[in-house]
Amino acid sequence: MAGFSGRTTDLVDLPVVPHPAVTLFVDLGDGLLVDDVSGAALRGGVVAGLEPRGARGRGRHIECLQVRLSPTLAHAVFGTGLDRSVVALEDVWPTTLPERLRAAGSWAERFAIAEATLARRCGSGRRVDDEVAFVWRRMVQRRGRVRVEQLADETGWSRKRLWSRFRGQIGLGPKRAAQLVRFDEAVHRLAAGDSPASVAAAGGYADQSHLHREVAAFAGVTPAAVATAPWLAVDDIAWPR
Incomplete structure (x- = not known):
């Protein structure tokens, strides 16, 4: 807050x-x-x-x-x-x-x-399913570097059931949600001065081009531009990591 x-x-x-x-x-x-x-x-x-x-x-x-x-x-x-x-x-x-x-x-x-x-x-209010809460926690703990199939196995649900329940209660499908968590970690690293190459490697991106595509898809700008974006500077002051 x-x-x-x-x-x-x-x-x-x-x-x-x-x-x-x-x-x-x-x-x-x-x-x-x-x-x-x-x-x-x-x-x-x-x-x-x-x-x-x-x-x-x-x-x-x-x-x-x-x-x-x-x-x-x-x-x-x-x-x-x-x-x-x-x-x-x-x-x-x-x-x-x-x-x-x-x-x-x-x-x-x-x-x-x-x-x-x-x-x-x-x-x-209505709580989410325990399995959905578990999967979200795993995504955050692992900074988005997860495999949906493995998470489904850990919950005992089929991949189809996990996707349906997670999408309905969280708002995004599991794969997209994991990408969002990974994106958030990546842009904070970029803002801290890490190079795109090191951020891509640490975040599990295939290469810098992969990082570039995901940053552009979520933020609408390049990794270089996002590193100095005003909203990210405010973000780190209001919610220090």
Whole structure:
């Protein structure tokens, strides 16, 4: 969970980049989330799935609380897996959370309200299957370097059943989810100054071209560009690894 605050005369325009978490944005200023795919401009509470396509945050008066939820927890909060969706919070969870955050007198109070509200919601929500939770944990622990067939064997499920249940509850199929976890690890290594060659080798990519294709597919830029991207610099400050 992180809070962002600032004012500028220039329009801030940052892409919402895929991340191995479902992200809840609660805007408390004049910001909005623009979905270039649907053309929708969303204000207030917005939820972005694991792999949002064409979503951008814009505004001059930035006052925003951002919460990243593991997709296993997000399923309990929102009742479903979210893939490439960018939706209004009220469409997946009718709640007074945005109004209560705006009325709060400090960031500490906002964090406390959000944490307590989400904890109650998680406690009363629908849990994912134990097998699905196990597979997601393995993906994160192994930084995306997994084989879906092996994970299916470890759960005792068929590959088809694992794909169906995982896709329905997490929001992406197992293979794509593992690629997303690996991508996230790779871009943080690039931002830390590691060379594309070393990142490709450490991440299990076939070669630098393979790394280039996956970074471009997820982020829309090259590995060289992603290393200095503003959103990644903010990411490491708000959520130090």
